[in-house]
Amino acid sequence: MAQFTRVSRSVGLITLQNPPVNALSAVARQGIVDAVKRALSDPKVKSVVICGQNGIFCGGADIKEFGTNITGPPLVPMIHAIEASNKPVVAAIEGSAFGGGLELALGCHYRVAHSKAKLGLTEVTLGLLPAAGGTQRLPRLIGVPAALNLITTGRHVTAAEALQLGIVDQVTDHNAVDEAVKFALSVAGKSLDARRISTYPCPCPSDVDALFEEVMQKVRQSARGAIAPIACVQAVRAAATLPYSQGMEREQELMATLFTSGQARALQYCFFAQRAVGRWSMPSGARWDTSKPRSIHKAAVIGLGTMGRGIAVALAQTGLSVVAVETQEKQFMEAKKMVSGMMERGAKRHGTAPPLDKITYSQNIQAVADVDLVIEAVFEDMALKEKVFQQLSTICKQGTFLCTNTSALDVDHLASQTRNPELVVGMHFFAPAHVMKLLEVVYGPRSSPQAVATAMQLGKKMGKVSVAVGNCRGFVGNRMLKPYLEQALFLLEEGATPELVDGALEEFGFALGVFKMSDLSGLDVGWKVRKGDGLVEPGLASGPSARIRQGRRYSPLGDLLCEQGRFGQKTGQGWYRYDKPGSRVPRYDPWLHSFLEEYRTQHGIVARRIDQQEVLERCLYALINEGFRILEDGIAAGPEDIDIIYVFGYSWPRHRGGPMFYASMVGLAKVLERLEHYHQAHPDVPYMQPCNLLRRLVASGSPPVHKWKEAIKKLRSQL
Numbered sequence: 048m049a050q051f052t053r054v055s056r057s058v059g060l061i062t063l064q065n066p067p068v069n070a071l072s073a074v075a076r077q078g079i080v081d082a083v084k085r086a087l088s089d090p091k092v093k094s095v096v097i098c099g100q101n102g103i104f105c106g107g108a109d110i111k112e113f114g115t116n117i118t119g120p121p122l123v124p125m126i127h128a129i130e131a132s133n134k135p136v137v138a139a140i141e142g143s144a145f146g147g148g149l150e151l152a153l154g155c156h157y158r159v160a161h162s163k164a165k166l167g168l169t170e171v172t173l174g175l176l177p178a179a180g181g182t183q184r185l186p187r188l189i190g191v192p193a194a195l196n197l198i199t200t201g202r203h204v205t206a207a208e209a210l211q212l213g214i215v216d217q218v219t220d221h222n223a224v225d226e227a228v229k230f231a232l233s234v235a236g237k238s239l240d241a242r243r244i245s246t247y248p249c250p251c252p253s254d255v256d257a258l259f260e261e262v263m264q265k266v267r268q269s270a271r272g273a274i275a276p277i278a279c280v281q282a283v284r285a286a287a288t289l290p291y292s293q294g295m296e297r298e299q300e301l302m303a304t305l306f307t308s309g310q311a312r313a314l315q316y317c318f319f320a321q322r323a324v325g326r327w328s329m330p331s332g333a334r335w336d337t338s339k340p341r342s343i344h345k346a347a348v349i350g351l352g353t354m355g356r357g358i359a360v361a362l363a364q365t366g367l368s369v370v371a372v373e374t375q376e377k378q379f380m381e382a383k384k385m386v387s388g389m390m391e392r393g394a395k396r397h398g399t400a401p402p403l404d405k406i407t408y409s410q411n412i413q414a415v416a417d418v419d420l421v422i423e424a425v426f427e428d429m430a431l432k433e434k435v436f437q438q439l440s441t442i443c444k445q446g447t448f449l450c451t452n453t454s455a456l457d458v459d460h461l462a463s464q465t466r467n468p469e470l471v472v473g474m475h476f477f478a479p480a481h482v483m484k485l486l487e488v489v490y491g492p493r494s495s496p497q498a499v500a501t502a503m504q505l506g507k508k509m510g511k512v513s514v515a516v517g518n519c520r521g522f523v524g525n526r527m528l529k530p531y532l533e534q535a536l537f538l539l540e541e542g543a544t545p546e547l548v549d550g551a552l553e554e555f556g557f558a559l560g561v562f563k564m565s566d567l568s569g570l571d572v573g574w575k576v577r578k579g580d581g582l583v584e585p586g587l588a589s590g591p592s593a594r595i596r597q598g599r600r601y602s603p604l605g606d607l608l609c610e611q612g613r614f615g616q617k618t619g620q621g622w623y624r625y626d627k628p629g630s631r632v633p634r635y636d637p638w639l640h641s642f643l644e645e646y647r648t649q650h651g652i653v654a655r656r657i658d659q660q661e662v663l664e665r666c667l668y669a670l671i672n673e674g675f676r677i678l679e680d681g682i683a684a685g686p687e688d689i690d691i692i693y694v695f696g697y698s699w700p701r702h703r704g705g706p707m708f709y710a711s712m713v714g715l716a717k718v719l720e721r722l723e724h725y726h727q728a729h730p731d732v733p734y735m736q737p738c739n740l741l742r743r744l745v746a747s748g749s750p751p752v753h754k755w756k757e758a759i760k761k762l763r764s765q766l
C-alpha cells in the first residue's frame with residue numbers, strides 16, 4: 048500500500064498505493080510507517096519525497112474505517128515521526144490533498160503542488176475536525192484567521208491560493224513528483240530546525256478573545272445546529288492559546304466527542320449516499336453501468352421564465368450550444384437581458400469570460416430542429432405542455448431527447464404526445480436552476496435506459512447531483528412535501544402560529560421554516576395547483592364540513608390568504624408581513640393572528656397549546672411516512688435517493704442525513720408508534736396512516752438504513 052524506491056541516487060520516493068483516492072487505511076498507514084523507517088535507515092537516502100499513485104496525493108483518512116474497529120498504526124504518531132525525521136521530507140501534491148492527506152503533507156518539511164491540485168481540511172463536512180494535527184499545524188503555518196476559515200468551512204483551495212496562503216512552498220505546471228524530487232535534492236543536508244511546523248509559535252492577532260468570540264458567533268449562525276464547525280473553532284483556539292502538545296490533547300478530546308456523534312454518522316452517510324445515487328437502476332433492471340448515454344453537443348430550452356432562464360445559463364456554463372426559445376415578445380426581450388446578466392455575474396465570480404456566444408435566442412420553436420436534446424420549461428399547465436411536446440415531436444430531428452422540467456405533472460402522459468415516447472424523460476431542476484445542485488431525472492414506463500443515462504450524464508456535466516426517480520404526482524421531492532405542508536396548516540388551525548412552526552423547523556436545522564419558505568416561493572403557486580385539483584372552494588363556509596374536501600381533512604387557510612391577494616414576499620404579505628413587496632425580512636403580522644383567531648371561532652375550533660415536539664413529529668413523520676410509500680411503490684430505488692433529494696433540494700439539514708436516515712436514527716418503531724398515535728387522533732388524515740413498508744420493516748427488526756434496499760427486495764419477493 049506504500050511503495051519505496053530510490054530515485055536520483057539519493058532520494059527515497061514513497062508512493063501511496065490505495066486506489067481510488069489513496070485513503071489512509073490501516074494497511075496504507077502501515078505501508079507509510081514501514082517505508083519511512085526504510086528511508087530513514089538507508090544511508091544512501093539523503094532526502095525523501097512522499098507522493099500518491101495515479102495523480103492523486105491522498106483523499107485523507109479512510110472514511111469506511113470509521114464505523115469499524117480501527118486497527119493499524121495511528122496517524123498522529125506516524126506524522127510526528129515524519130516531522131521529526133532528520134532527513135528532509137517533501138510532499139509532492141497532485142490531484143487532491145484532503146483531510147488527513149493534507150495533514151500528512153503538513154507533517155512534511157516542504158510541499159510542492161501541481162498547479163491543478165486542490166487542498167483542504169475537509170473533515171468538518173464529515174462531522175469531524177482535522178484530528179491528525181491539522182487544527183494545530185495549519186494556524187501555526189498560515190495564521191489563525193485563514194486557518195479558521197479553511198477548517199470551519201472545509202473549503203477546497205487551489206494550488207495558487209495555497210501558495211499565496213503559505214501552505215505550499217512551490218507550484219508547478221510540470222510533473223509534481225519530478226519537481227519534488229529536484230526540490231528534495233536541493234534541500235538535502237540543510238537544517239530542518241525552521242521546517243517543523245509543530246515547533247512554530249502560533250501567529251495571533253492581539254485581541255484573540257474578541258476574534259474567537261466573533262468567529263464563534265458567525266459559525267453558530269451558519270451551522271444550523273451542526274456541532275463540528277463549533278468544535279473546529281474550539282480546536283483552533285487551543286492552537287492559539289496553548290502549547291502544541293496541549294493543543295493536540297484538546298484536538299483529540301474534541302474529535303472523540305464528534306467521532307461518535309450522530310451528526311458525524313449522518314454526514315458520512317450523506318457523503319456515500321451522494322455517490323451511491325449515481326449508480327442508478329430502474330425497475331426494468333436497466334442500470335447505470337449497462338446503459339450508454341449519448342453525447343449532447345447542442346441543447347434547447349423552451350420557455351424563458353424563471354426556470355428556463357436558469358436552465359439556459361446552466362447549459363451554456365457547461366459549454367453546450369444552447370437555443371433558447373420564448374414565443375412571447377415581452378418575456379423574450381426581458382429574458383435575453385436577464386440571461387446575459389446572470390452569465391456575466393457568474394463569470395465575474397469565477398474570474399472567467401461569460402459564455403454569451405453559447406446561446407442563440409429565438410421566438411420561433413422551429414429553431415430547435417437540429418438540437419440533440421430539448422428541455423421544455425413552459426408554464427406548469429398540462430394542455431400547454433401537451434401542445435409543446437406534439438410540436439417538438441414533429442420539429443426535432445430523429446433521436447432528439449425531449450425532456451420536461453415539470454415539477455409534478457405526468458411525464459408518461461407527455462411522452463404519449465410524441466412519436467418516440469422512449470426519448471422522453473423529466474429533468475426537474477430546482478430554482479434558481481443555475482445555482483441549485485439537485486436534479487430529479489424522472490423516467491416514465493416507456494423512457495429508454497439511454498434517455499435516462501443521457502439526462503443523468505448531462506446533469507453531472509452541469510455540476511448537478513442527479514437522482515433518477517419514477518413517475519408519479521410530484522415525483523419524490525414534491526410528493527413528500529405535500530403531507531408536510533398539510534400538517535403545518537393543520538397545526539395553525541389547531542392553535543399554532545407560523546412563528547412557532549417555523550421556529551421548530553429552523554431549530555431542527557432547516558434554513559427556512561415552512562411558512563417563510565411558502566412566502567418566498569409564492570402562495571399562488573400551490574393555490575393554482577389546488578384549483579386545478581378541484582380543491583378550492585371560494586368563500587369561508589363554517590362548520591367542520593368546510594374543512595373536508597374529497598372525503599379527507601383539508602385546510603383552506605392558504606386559499607383564504609390568496610383570496611386576500613396575500614401571495615407572500617412578492618405582494619409584501621403572506622404568512623408574515625414585509626416592509627414592501629419584494630422585501631425579504633419576515634415580520635410578525637398582527638392581522639394574520641387575528642385572522643387565525645377569527646377562523647378558529649368561525650369553525651368552532653378551540654385553540655390548544657402546541658409544543659415544538661408535536662410540530663416536528665407531525666410535519667416530519669408525515670413526510671417520512673410518504674417517503675416509505677415512495678420506496679414501497681418503487682418510485683425511489685433506495686433511501687439514499689430520497690435523502691439526497693431532500694438534502695440538496697429542500698434544505699433538509701445535512702447533519703441529520705436526510706429524512707429516511709433521520710427516521711432510522713430516531714428508530715423506526717418510535718416513528719411508527721407516533722404515526723399510529725397521530726392517525727388515531729386525526730383519522731381523516733390518510734397521510735398519517737403508517738405505511739405498510741414501515742410496519743414490515745419494524746416487524747423485521749428495524750434494519751439499519753443501509754440494509755433497507757435489501758430488506759425491501761426481500762419483502763417484495765414474499766408478496
Ligand SMILES: CCCCCCCCCCCCC[C@H](O)CC(=O)SCCNC(=O)CCNC(=O)[C@H](O)C(C)(C)COP(=O)(O)OP(=O)(O)OC[C@H]1O[C@@H](n2cnc3c(N)ncnc32)[C@H](O)[C@@H]1OP(=O)(O)O
Pocket residue numbers: 067068070105106107108109110111117122143145146147148150169170173175176177178179181302303306307319322323
Ligand atoms: C471513541 C473515540 C475515538 C475517537 C478518535 C478516533 C480517531 C480516529 C482517527 C482520526 C484521525 C483523523 C484523520 C483526519 O483528520 C480525518 C480525515 O481525513 S476524514 C477524510 C477527509 N477526506 C475527505 O473529506 C475527502 C473525501 N473525498 C473526496 O472529497 C473525493 O472523493 C475526492 C478525493 C476529491 C475524489 O473525488 P472523485 O475523483 O470525484 O471521486 P469520488 O468522490 O467519486 O470517490 C471515489 C471513490 O472513493 C471513495 N472515497 C473517497 N474518499 C474516500 C475516503 N477518504 N475514504 C474512503 N473512501 C473514499 C468514494 O466513496 C468513492 O467510492 P464509492 O463511494 O463510489 O464506492
